[in-house]
Amino acid sequence: MRWSESLINTLWQAPSEAEISSHKLMLRAGLIKKLAAGIYVFMPLGLKVLRKIENIVREEMDNSGALELLMPTLQPEQLWQESGRWNTIGKEMIKVQDRRERQFGLGPTHEEVVTDIIRKEIKSYKQLPVTLYQIQTKFRDEIRPRFGVIRAREFIMKDAYSFDQDIDGLNKNYKKMYNAYCKIFDKCALEYQIVEAESGIMGGNVSHEFMALADSGEDTIVHCPSCGYGANMEKAEIVNNEQKxxxxxxxxxxxxxxxxxxxxxxxxxxxxxxxxxxxxxxxxxxxxxxxxxxxxxxxxxxxxxxxxxxxxxxxxxxxxxxxxxxxxxxxxxxxxxxxxxxxxxxxxxxxxxxxxxxxxxxxxxxxxxxxxxxxxxxxxxxxxDIRFITKSDQCPKCAGHIKIKKGIELGHTFKLGSKYSESMGARFIGKDGREKSIIMGCYGIGVSRIIAAVIEQNNDENGIIWPKSIAPYQVEILPVNVNDKETIQIAEKLYKKFLSEKIEVIIDDRNERPGIKFKDADLIGIPIRITIGSKKAKDNIVEIHKRDTGENKSVNVDDLLKNLTNICSFV
RNA sequence: CGGGGCGUAGCGCAGCUUGGUUUAGCGCGCCUGCCUUGGGAGCAGGAGGUCGGAGGUUCGAAUCCUCUCGCCCCGACCA
Incomplete structure (x- = not known):
């Protein structure tokens, strides 16, 4: 990609509406633009990151054996009446009417639709287990949208649903998903904690939240360093012996x-x-x-x-x-x-x-x-037990000292059991010839939210520091002076070589002063920067800079061309 | 939804208290030319605003009043 053709517009100052660093940086780097409260456009650079995360999610879902499908956003009222959630979900669901004044909801989640599909498709135990997932736009009319894409009203979510014959099967599938989630967040280079959670309106009894640790997080979690216990504040139990x-x-x-x-x-x-x-x-x-x-x-x-x-x-x-x-x-x-x-x-x-x-x-x-x-x-x-835990309370598992931290909820998994299959009649014939309700689990990841969480954990005063796995480009070529012959020759040679090697590369070919280009490079946070200055260019030397550590190394262009895929080994 | 705050150029802001010398400004960005090229240069010129919207008061409204829309913060709520 050539910067001059990329529609990357950076901002010197963040719009005043942004409070936390990820939101400011996403706006400044031009990843997103706001359309209305909690509703954002993903600009080309931001979309590249989003797609990378989607692909990581997709890969791990596929590896776990889940099948991808795509369900509609527009969902008829009737389905939600069946599950009983049309009224309980309240104002969070955006409701619309068609021209015949029939009611629809814009899907905030898809238990109803997926259960409807399954009750039509699954007849026999021979078809089980099965897990379905999709990566799709969700709508939730949040009371207070906040922090850019972290709490948006329209956002991208990966939602998966598992269907089993019995609890044993559910437990196995749940574990699979749990492991897949760990892999996904590891690949995104996130620092996270898994905590026990309440299942709320989703139903079921076992539930875990995957929380990215961040001071700006909206959620509070409890963690015990000695035994590993983790829970969110709503869930964390209190062992009461302090006052005895x-x-x-x-x-x-x-x-x-x-x-x-x-x-x-x-x-x-x-x-x-x-x-x-x-x-x-x-x-x-x-x-x-x-x-x-x-x-x-x-x-x-x-x-x-x-x-x-x-x-x-x-x-x-x-x-x-x-x-x-x-x-x-x-x-x-x-x-x-x-x-x-x-x-x-x-x-x-x-x-x-x-x-x-x-x-x-x-x-x-x-x-x-x-x-x-x-x-x-x-x-x-x-x-x-009806109070919130405090840091002076004991760990409910091992009585050790607990820590209280802030986090961003990245994913949430639930063992639903038969809540939806019973109310909506999703049954199968077992090996014994008897009809039973299908046992369900559901698993969500806030895909667009991951971007913000990653930035929240990886930035400095100059901008974003992308981990390689989700960086929009792996390499940025920065010719200091595009009017210098040797400089531009080397820059173009490298650029073409990277393209032919299928290494994602962006070249800042703008005729801007160096300061602007360096500042912008730091802001958009590409992991590797290759700087080409006119002096060293005469000796066929360029400089490789790592965004995360700030290390610099001068390298001969021919050596670099021979060994492009190992570019990091130069630093 | 309760409490608080803000809407003036793409972004950041001043002007409003006390209506009229403001033809509505400033910094950044944008366009043209010159100059410059290793960390947000300089000079000269230029474009861009129905001052969120609708009413009202007034000889006169960005400024005062009423309504309305949007946005942000705190709270409650939330997968």
Whole structure:
């Protein structure tokens, strides 16, 4: 490729909308252009990278025995009614109508379509197992698109679906995919961590997330260096024994104190000069069918995913102030478990069970209660692990010290079981002649997101540093002065040789000053740069520069031509 | 959706508070010519804007008011 014909337009300054380095660099290097919030054009240079990643994904999927197909983006409402997700998936799915006012969704994922295909195609156990995959555009109307292609509303995803006779088969296929995913992310030179995850709206019980480690990541993960345990924040369990020691001592008598205008935990701890650890906060939550009071230690945060699971309900939100006043008889900020005006279920975090003589709201304006105790003063209806893990908690597996890190979710795998096959009637006749539901797994990779994750992990103040495997070009030829005869002769000779050897090469043939060309080369981050300057060109010498290490080496052109495919060995 | 902020040339911004000397500016980029060629040079000339849009106030609106659209940040949400 000749730069002069490439439509690579770099920017000196990143557009102000970009916050994180990958987004800034993708815009500055001209890989993508924004069309609307969360909707991007892949420019030729960006598309080259995207295709490379797609090919890596495709190769590993094919190696694992999965079959590629292509499903439609436009999906009829009826299918989603069958699975029951037309309503539960909510506003995330972009819904459209055709001219006859029939409803369609733009596919955010393809369980429904693929299950429909399978229930029509698979009749017998002899056709199983089978795994299908596609690399395709997905639409999700994200509440808040962010960070360029990391959280986009239209993006490229690889989604795969496995179909088995039984759980054993699923486990085998799941392992295969898991291994393929590791290979894919290894090839992309990503540093990642695999964590246990919640399966959410997808269903099923076992689920793993593949997280690229990055400070700018939106997800938080827990990792134990001593035993290797990993989980995302929603999932990470808490082994609760920290407070047991503090639990000794007598129950003191309950006491009401005036706390005028003291509403927040912070104000309260300052006012009463107590630690938030001696405080129990009471949050009023609304589910689809009930209102509950949730008790948690003052310095902890409620993990709503865990709470949802414990309550076995759908829909969970903090009650508004009107509801709180109605339930507790006091304004927001003075809620407690003792003397609630209306009788509601009281849910407590495990940690609270071990607390004694703690402080709570009094359900009365400007008042709190000291020395509150469970059983004596109020009863708990349900308890469980409902808080977020913190770095001072122990590893749930080995009780070691855990680390908390930020990550970008690259891939997610699920053991779905029969959730979709049952609701949509995907069955097969087994060897025993009996009809059974097919056992499914599903596996997703955010293909376009990988680009951002790679850049996030591989850049410096000058630009992108592509790993060879996904670099848009392997080599950039940089003739310093295109008006110098010897320079351009050598540059063209090398360029043609690279082309004939099928090594991806770009030549910066623009009649620009050297500074501009060097800056642009650093920005777009091609792994190897061959600089041709007029002085050395006279001696038939060029300079090879590695973008990642910054190493330079002068090489004779003839030696280089003889050994092009080993170009890296020169440095 | 709740809270906050921003829309002025391809990108980054000033002007708005206090309406009129601004024919709407500046830096970068873009075009032409000269000059220059190892890290975003210099000189000279030039193109590019319905100041996000629609109403309104006014003799007069980028500037004030109302509505609207778009974008960004924080939060909640999320495979």
């Amino acid at each position: 020691k503090a639990n000794k001592g007598k129950e003191k008598s309950i006491e009401k104190v005036n706390t005028p205008n003291v509403k927040t935990i912070k104000q309260l701890t300052e006012f009463l000069k107590i630690s938030p650890k001696n405080l129990v906060k009471t949050l009023i939550y609304k589910t689809n069918d009930q209102i509950v009071a949730v008790l948690i230690r003052g310095d902890r945060e409620v993990n709503e995913t865990k709470l949802l699971k414990l309550l076995q309900c759908v829909g969970l939100e903090l009650a508004n102030s009107d509801t709180i006043e109605k339930i507790t008889g006091a304004p927001v900020g003075f809620t407690g478990p003792v003397g609630l005006k209306e009788k509601i279920k009281i849910v407590a975090d495990n940690e609270v069970l071990n607390m004694k003589n703690f402080t709570t709201g009094a359900n009365k304006k400007d008042a709190h209660l000291l020395n509150v105790n469970i059983e004596r003063d109020f009863k708990i209806d349900i308890s469980g």
